[in-house]
Amino acid sequence: MSTPSLLDRTATGSRPVAGRVATEAEALEIAHRLAAQFAPGAAQRDRERLAPVAELDAYSNSGLWAISVPREHGGLQASYLTVARVFAIISAADPSIAQLAQNHFGYVNFIALNASAEQQRELFGAVLSGARIGNALSEKRNARDAKTRAHVGVFETRITAVDEARARVDGRKFYSTGALYADLVPVTATNAEGQVEVAFFDRHTSGLEVVDDWSSFGQRTTASGSVILDSAVLPRSRVVVGERPGGASSNGPVSQLLQAAIDLGIGVGALDDTLDYLRHRARPWIDSGVERACEDPLSLARLGRLATQREAADALFERAALAVDEADRQLDDETVDLASVAVAKAKVATTEFALEAAERLFELSGTSSTLSEFGYDRHWRNARVHTLHDPVRWKLHLLGNHLLNGASPKRHAWN
Incomplete structure (x- = not known):
């Protein structure tokens, strides 16, 4: 019998609003406590490819996923030393669960560096309430495709204007760690002028499909497979212009x-x-x-x-x-x-x-x-x-x- 799809095992229903972490010391304490909970089942989850739904909910609901949100938006703005220590602690228990948060924190930083004040208010507010940000950045090309020589920074996914208020995205992504379990899926795409933009989709937007086709022998429960976009439409206000090439950015x-x-x-x-x-x-x-x-x-x-x-x-x-x-x-x-x-x-x-x-x-x-x-x-x-x-x-x-x-x-x- 084939292994059931992770898509069949990820329905979590409504989650409670995430807690708030008051200090960096508290963040580390919470990380150690969660690691102790995650470690005993790590081998079984890996062996049977069981989606870590309860563990992931406990992780994000703890407030740890919001600790890098800037203070001016109500967050702790924890140092990256503390953020990275949290990752190492969780990874020692279950690195798949740790990796599921990696893109989330990367995009929190991206939003802080690139989004408008209005976009920051909306997106950081969602993160502080417990929203998880996934990932749809990289693209996989068939080995027989003449375009296979394109490097990882080349994006064939396209974003086009529907009207002044809406944009449409079409394309296919892979290595989409976290997308299956996310509330928001950032999709990196190229516009008509050749500029890179990031569209922050609601996970269940019509035209956006997350496919459980991650078959790697490692990091088995990250569900780092495909995101397919077929005329997926979102508000233009959810599109953030990408970073300037060569500019100073953390x-x-x-x-x-x-x-x-x-x-x-x-x-x-x-x-x-x-x-x-x-x-x-x-x-x-x-x-x-x-x-x-x-x-x-x-x-x-x-x-x-x-x-x-x-x-x-x-x-x-x-x-x-x-x-x-x-x-x-x-x-x-x-x-x-x-x-x-x-x-x-x-x-x-x-x-x-x-x-x-x-x-x-x-x-x-x-x-x-x-x-x-x-x-x-x-x-x-x-x-x-x-x-x-x-x-x-x-x-x-x-x-x-x-x-x-x-x-x-x-x-x-x-x-």
Whole structure:
């Protein structure tokens, strides 16, 4: 029997108005509490591809999804250091749930940077009430399509005027993480003048269809599949003009910081499971000369290296978050450049830590740790899939080019 569609399992009915988080310390406390609730069912949700509807409602209803809303609109305007820490905490418990919020926070930042005062009032008001923002940015092209050489920043989705008050969008998106569970779906499209615009659709708008065709072996419950737009119409007031190419903007560093936070959390989750297994389940190797696996000298040496990688990744991650906060305050070329560089370093370190921790779990724990009852393979699958989001080889290129040639990182959502 085929796996039921996530679309059959996402009806939540009306949700209560989200709570308000008063301080950044409270945000971290709530994140730890929710992580403790999400972790026990993470393996089953991954194994059976169960939509995390109740967990996602608890997450957004907690008020955490609104903590970056600017103060002038009634929000906490939490630092990105705190926002990123929340992501890492949730990701260590279930990185699919963490990733579902990534685009939401990216668009909150986009709205703050690009929307009109009236648009900000409406959209931030919705977020403060508990609305979740999804995503319909990237497009997937068939490998046999001559246009397949177009890069990720080229959008064939089109937005056209219906009249002075309305606009129509047509196209197809993929990697639409969060759209299935969203209240608002931002669709990136190109207008007749070739300018990029973002249309904030209500999730159930006629002509907008979310398709559950995400078949990746990792991040299985993000439902990062397709959004199809067939003459979908919305008020022109819901269309935000995109960022100016090359302009100073914190949107790219913010997006990349949250990606690094998810990778850091995946590594922490894998390492935590490794430690638990070695303490309570693993057997010592026959030649180790010790009675317990947790005393194996070779395992201890490997764990020491993992501990070092974790601390190094965390330190670069925190430094990057502070640089993003500075860029968000200053919004000039120099601070945005420094933020992109700092985030690139963090992305390299968190990627390497996540993949290493997920791989070493099995090496140190032994054959029995591969049994399906534990679901530990999800750590590697999640790390491998999520770290592909932004190629580390290009982060290294960015860093080398900046170091040797003083080159500024290019301005887009992937830097």
